[in-house]
Amino acid sequence: MPFILTALCFVAYNLIGSEVLPDGTLSEPFFLIPISWFFFLIGVAWLIINIILSFIHKIKKKI
Template identity: 60%
Template sequence: MDDEVKQMRKAKLSWYTMIAALLIAVGCFVSMTLIESTVDSNGILHEPFFLIPIGYLFLLIGLISGAIHWYQRSRQK
């Protein structure tokens, strides 16, 4: 019984990690489109490019934790 409880906690943790990571990834991609790129008086482009790789990183984390969650749930049954 104790082992079953531990597996359920791990499954919930991977589920919450997946949801949080995917929401952060969507937030990064939406922020990238909403924040405008500007060119200053010296001709230097300022844009929030850093949000793209961060968004892909969180997307990857969400997909991996979703696969872990799926594996743990299929192992329980």
């Protein structure tokens, strides 16, 4: 699930796009970049924890 949210944030960022306003300021959905990295890191941590727990479960099952 976190990886899907990561992809959705990157897609939304690209779909919304960025533009320079008439007063010269840049308007872009910058908040989506750190949020997508946060979801990605949560997904990686979740994956690592699941792999470790699966490995521990297999070891206990053999004993």
